[in-house]
Amino acid sequence: MLTQSHPWCFQPEHAALETLAAGFRAEGGIRERVAALGAAGLLQPRDTRSLAVVRRHLAYHAPLTDLAFVIQELGCTPLERAGALPEVVAEARAGRRVLAFGLTEPNAGSDVRGIETRAERDGAGWRLTGTKHFISNAPDCDGAVVFAVHEGTVGCWFVEAPPTSAQSVAAHSIGRLELDGTPAVRVAERGFGLAFATLERCRPSVGAAAVGLAARALDETVRHVHARHQFGAPLAALPVVRLRVAEMAVELELATLATLHACWKRDAAAPGERTAASSAVGKLAATEAAQRIIDAAVQLHGGAGVEEESVVQQLYRAVRPLRIYEGATDVLYTVIAEAILGPA
Numbered sequence: 001m002l003t004q005s006h007p008w009c010f011q012p013e014h015a016a017l018e019t020l021a022a023g024f025r026a027e028g029g030i031r032e033r034v035a036a037l038g039a040a041g042l043l044q045p046r047d048t049r050s051l052a053v054v055r056r057h058l059a060y061h062a063p064l065t066d067l068a069f070v071i072q073e074l075g076c077t078p079l080e081r082a083g084a085l086p087e088v089v090a091e092a093r094a095g096r097r098v099l100a101f102g103l104t105e106p107n108a109g110s111d112v113r114g115i116e117t118r119a120e121r122d123g124a125g126w127r128l129t130g131t132k133h134f135i136s137n138a139p140d141c142d143g144a145v146v147f148a149v150h151e152g153t154v155g156c157w158f159v160e161a162p163p164t165s166a167q168s169v170a171a172h173s174i175g176r177l178e179l180d181g182t183p184a185v186r187v188a189e190r191g192f193g194l195a196f197a198t199l200e201r202c203r204p205s206v207g208a209a210a211v212g213l214a215a216r217a218l219d220e221t222v223r224h225v226h227a228r229h230q231f232g233a234p235l236a237a238l239p240v241v242r243l244r245v246a247e248m249a250v251e252l253e254l255a256t257l258a259t260l261h262a263c264w265k266r267d268a269a270a271p272g273e274r275t276a277a278s279s280a281v282g283k284l285a286a287t288e289a290a291q292r293i294i295d296a297a298v299q300l301h302g303g304a305g306v307e308e309e310s311v312v313q314q315l316y317r318a319v320r321p322l323r324i325y326e327g328a329t330d331v332l333y334t335v336i337a338e339a340i341l342g343p344a
């Protein structure tokens with residue numbers, strides 16, 4: 001338990017939440033998992049360390065449940081920050097409404113200044129036209145927060161039941177928002193501040209999900225190297241295997257510390273204070289380490305590690321997108337460099 005191994009970072013309420021998250025299990029698709037998370041009270045608004053303790057355990061047991069959890073957070077945060085649509089937020093946090101967060105477009109990935117989705121007035125309301133892609137939970141969503149351009153400024157809107165089409169990414173629910181004069185409610189005239197604040201809040205928790213996946217990989221590996229015998233002894237008796245496992249444990253601890261530090265910095269920030277660089281360090285360090293840990297786990301499982309049904313094979317597929325979404329590693333390096341060196 002993070003709250004026991006790293007007590008310096010937490011308050012008593014984090015420990016209670018971690019116990020709840022560690023014992024939580026849900027089955028079914030995104031909709032069923034969001035409903036179960038809401039019923040358990042896990043979707044209520046909390047600080048960044050809370051997101052981390054929850055994600056660490058959800059990702060450990062079921063990456064799809066972790067996805068259901070965090071996308072609700074990505075959907076609710078901009079609405080809450082803008083003070084918009086409180087009834088939508090209440091339903092989403094109760095698990096009765098699935099939300100999506102629509103920022104990325106075919107021509108606007110890492111560079112979101114390229115957003116082309118247009119917002120136009122329609123009497124007292126608005127209509128949006130454009131395509132968002134790689135939108136997590138789009139195929140299951142009841143509503144989406146969408147960033148679009150109006151008169152040269154990127155703003156934020158909410159779209160009820162957006163038209164969607166599915167995309168295919170392993171172990172993920174993902175798709176496009178196909179907006180074609182689709183009615184929308186304006187959330188905020190200026191959207192980038194909301195989008196970046198939301199990412200800054202959620203980014204360190206991506207590190208926590210990575211830590212959960214990596215911790216599972218280490219546990220699976222420990223079990224495997226004790227159970228599997230070669231050369232007349234368990235793999236765990238081989239010096240190189242022992243070294244690899246120790247390396248995995250060291251990497252996991254460093255990833256955990258980087259994540260918790262980023263979460264703590266976010267929670268300790270004064271209102272309006274930016275934490276872009278520390279959030280970037282936490283996400284980058286933990287997701288890159290988790291990839292290496294899980295790769296080592298696959299290696300130590302041998303052929304069993306690439307079988308379809310093997311847990312470490314599933315972890316290998318689950319961890320990869322974490323190094324791309326919410327700021328690709330290479331982009332995060334530019335954020336960190338800018339904090340140290342100033343603008344390029």
Ligand SMILES: Cc1cc2nc3c(=O)[nH]c(=O)nc-3n(C[C@H](O)[C@H](O)[C@H](O)COP(=O)(O)OP(=O)(O)OC[C@H]3O[C@@H](n4cnc5c(N)ncnc54)[C@H](O)[C@@H]3O)c2cc1C
Pocket residue numbers: 101102103104108109110111133134135136137169172174321324325326327328329330331334
């Ligand atoms: C599984 C998954 C879930 C996602 N969920 C959502 C979601 O819910 N909502 C949403 O809005 N988006 C979502 N995304 C989109 C995600 O945020 C983008 O994929 C990401 O921002 C990268 O954009 P891109 O794919 O267009 O890559 P590109 O921008 O084309 O970049 C490709 C690569 O080029 C390099 N690169 C790009 N820019 C720079 C730079 N400035 N410096 C150095 N290197 C650079 C990086 O290596 C980068 O990975 C999701 C993506 C995935 C894979």
